[in-house]
Amino acid sequence: MKRIYLSLLFSAAIFFTGCKNENTTAEDRVEENVDATQETAAEDMEMEEEMKEITVQMEPKSKSDLTGTVTFTEENGEVTMTAEFTGLKEGMHAIHLHEKADCSAEDGTSAGGHWNPTFEDHGEWGSEKGYHRGDIGNFDVNAEGKGSITFTTDQWCIGCDDEKKNILNKAVIVHDGADDFTSQPSGAAGTRVGCGVIKQ
Template identity: 40%
Template sequence: MHMKRIATLTAVAAAVILSACSSGPSGSMMTAAAASSGPTATAVLEPTKGNTAAGTVTFQQRGDRVMVTTKVTGLKPNQEHGMHAHEKGDCSSGDGMSTGGHFNPNGKPHGPQESEHHAGDMPALKADANGNANASFELSGVTVGSGSAVLVGRGLIVHAAPDDYKTQPTGNSGARIACGVIKQG
């Protein structure tokens, strides 16, 4: 009886291990290394003068898209905040204005990800009741590695207000409350 139970448990364990190695949608083997491959970058957000927003935003190239993961604190609770990549990786001014305008190498209008938009336009951060925004989303039209739409070396700004995705060229997102530079690695 004891040997039969060990054999059953061994068979179940083998089935679990083999199912973890199953083929992905294209028929190729999906592994943790394949899912996480591609260059990465990080922006450490620091509050601008008189603000408390701070955090870390990571960027990882995945094929022709970039996966973005945010961990931001010190936001206005239960509110959306605009977030954009800006032209210059310069947070030296106390108000974040040294980053310039939205990153827009293709001269497109400001807008949501689903339509024509600046390369630096991103989905809004949604703060919880404690003022934290932990989110993940994908971007298209930008890269982490190289090219005219590379994010590395750009400024990353979190704004005080939500982005309306209509007002040109900024989305009426209000003051810049946190600033970071997107750096490789």
């Protein structure tokens, strides 16, 4: 009888231990699923925080017929500018970032000079001789008056604390002519025919 009694106790202990292990495993799985969901949500939020986008509506200046938009997208430490214009004369046109978010003047001069937080000479972007942070360059316009340009750099940011990189509260200026990348301080690009303010 004692052997039977002990055997029954041993079997019961194994049964309850097995149940306990099954319950613990199920709870662990629930916790793991919750943790995984929270981790995925945190990653998604981080990605959303990393990506920023601003679209600038351009205004015609100096009695031009220019229309267009300029979109700035920041992702993974780089800013990409995508600009599309219509209403321009055929040929090459300069585009720059200027220091003031002010397009109130009819000729666009209220935007001030080129954005140049590093106090360099004007020049072609990336030149060893120096260039402004606003020296984007030139783009081509076809016979229908349409032109576009895409530009990517890690030397800009949207709303960061580094004033040498932050493009907020600056202006986009399109010129009637091409930038020669030599003449100081603006490349002799001619009349300002378009202006847009970079604001959130």
